[in-house]
Amino acid sequence: MQQEDLMGNSKDQNSMIKIVMFPWLAYGHISPFIELAKSLITSNKNFHIYLCSTPVNLNSIKSTNHSLFQPNYADSIEFIELNLPDLPPHYQTTNGLPPNLMPKLKKSFQKAMPNFYQILQRITPHLLIYDFLQEWAPMAAARLNIPAVLFFSTGAATTCFFNYLRTGENLDSFPFKAIYIRDDIEHSKIDKIMKPNNNTDPSQPVDLCIKRSCDIILIRSSRALESKYIDYLSVLCEKTIVPVGPLIHPTDQIQKKIKQEEGEEETIMNWLEGKPKSSTVFASFGSEYFLSEDEIEEIAYGLELSGVNFIWAVRFPRSEAVVCLEEKLPKGFLERNRDKGMVVNGWVPQRRILGHQNIGGFMSHCGWGSVMEGLSYGVPIIAAPMHLDQPMNSRLVEEMGVGFEVKRDGESGRFERGEIGRVVREVVSGERGEVMRRRVREVVTEMRSREEEDMNGVVGELIKVCCRNRGRGRGGGG
Secondary structure, eight states: OOHHHHSSSOOOTTTOEEEEEEOOSSHHHHHHHHHHHHHHHHHOTTEEEEEEEOHHHHHHHHHHOGGGGSHHHHTTEEEEEOOOTTSOGGGSSSTTOOGGGHHHHHHHHHTTHHHHHHHHHHHOOSEEEEOTTOTHHHHHHHHTTOOEEEEEOSOHHHHHHHHHHHTTOOGGGOSOTTSOOOSHHHHHHHHHHHSTTSSOOTHHHHHHHHHTSOSEEEESOOHHHHHHHHHHHHHHHTSEEEEOOOOOOTTTOOOOOOHHHHHHHHHHHHHHHTSOTTOEEEEEOOSSOOOOHHHHHHHHHHHHHHOSEEEEEEOOOTTOOSOOHHHHSOTTHHHHTTTTEEEEESOOOHHHHHTSTTEEEEEEOOOHHHHHHHHHTTOOEEEOOOSTTHHHHHHHHHHTTSEEEOOOOTTTOOOOHHHHHHHHHHHHHSHHHHHHHHHHHHHHHHHHHHHHHHHHHHHHHHHHHHHHHHHTTOSOOO
16 A cells, blocks of 8 residues: 555545544544544545444434535445443433443443454554543554554643643743633632542543554644644644644534424524624533533623623533523523523524624633634634633633633632623624634634645645554554
C-alpha cells in the first residue's frame, strides 16, 4: 500500500483505508467523531469508517442524523455495536443517565475491553482513532499491531490548561494569563475533575492516552482561533498536534423529526422571522446539562431584565417525563414575555436558529461544540459556564473578542439576574455587541479559509501513520 495509491478518489479494496472511530459514550463526544468521519470521507473517498459505540447511542444516531444515509456517506460509514457488561442497554449512554450511575458506566466501559478487542480483530482496521477517556483502547489495538491516534474533541486552550495542571507546576507559571481559575468555588470544581474521588488520580490514564497515540494527536480546533495553544499543547504532549477544524457542516446536518417537532420548528422560525435583524438572543445550555431551579429562576429574570427578544431552550431529565413549563418558570413569566420571548421544552433546531440573521447573541454553557457552532454561524457568545471545561472555554472567547462571560457571584457561585440582563443587553443591543459581531465575522472568514487546507493536512498525516505502520510489516488487513 503506497502513499500515492491512497490519495486518489477511486475506492477499491486494495487502496481502501479502514478506520475504527471510538468516542466516549456522551453525545458531545460522539458528534465530533461523526463530523470528523464525514470530513475525512469528503476529502478522500478511500476512507472507510467504522463508528463503534453502544446500541442505545447508535440507535439515537440513526434516528436523528439523516445526512449519514445520503449516498456520499452511506457506503463509507458503518456502525459497530459494543455491548457493555453489568449494565442494562438503556443505561449504556450518558444521555439521561442518573448521576449516581456514572461511576458504574465508566467501570462497565473499561470492562468492555475484551469485546472491543474482538471487534478490532474482526475488522482488522489500518487505524484506530480514540477518545481521551479510554486509555485501554490503544492498548487493545497495539496487541493487534494497529496504530492508534488520539482525538481531543475539546479546545486547545482548555486542553493545555488541564494538561498543565497535571504536571503539578505552579499555575502562576502557566504562560497564558487569559486562561485562569476565577475563584475558590471554581477551583473546588476543578479539583473534583482532577481528583474526582479524593483518592484517585486520573492523570495517569490521560498520560497513557497521550503516550499511546502514534506520532500525532488530532484536535477539534483551528489555528484561526487557537494557534498559540495548539503549539504549546505540542510541547506539553510531545506529539504533533493536528487541528481538524471546527467540524461544522451546516448543509449536511439534516435531521429526521417526528411530525410534532416539524410543527414546533416552523413555529419557532416563523416567530424569529418577525423580529428585527440581530435583535434576539438564543439561550441553550447543552443536551446533557440540566439547570437547577435557582439557575432557571435567575436566567428567566435575567432575560426579562435585558429587554431583548429571546428564544430559550430548556431541558429536563428523562425522569421528569411530563413537565409543565409554567410551573418551572417564575410566576407570570410566560405571560409577561409572550411577545418578546419564546421558551421551548426540549429539542430546537439549534443550527437553523443560529444561522438566522435576526439572532444577535448566543447565551451558552460554553461546551466546546456549542462554541464552535456559535462562531461558525457568526454569532457572539454570551458565556454562562457550568462545569468541566466550560469556564476555560469562556475565558478563551473573551480573549479572542468573540464573547463576553456572565460573571458568577464570587461568594455564592450563583448566577445573578442583574448580571445576566446586563451582559445579554450589552452583547445583543449595545455597541460592544457590534464590535464582537465584526470580530466573529473575521474569525469565521479565517477559519473557513483554512478548512480545506486543515483537512488535507489531517488526511496526509493519517495516511503517513498507516503507511509507516505497513512499512514495518504491521497493521490492519487489506
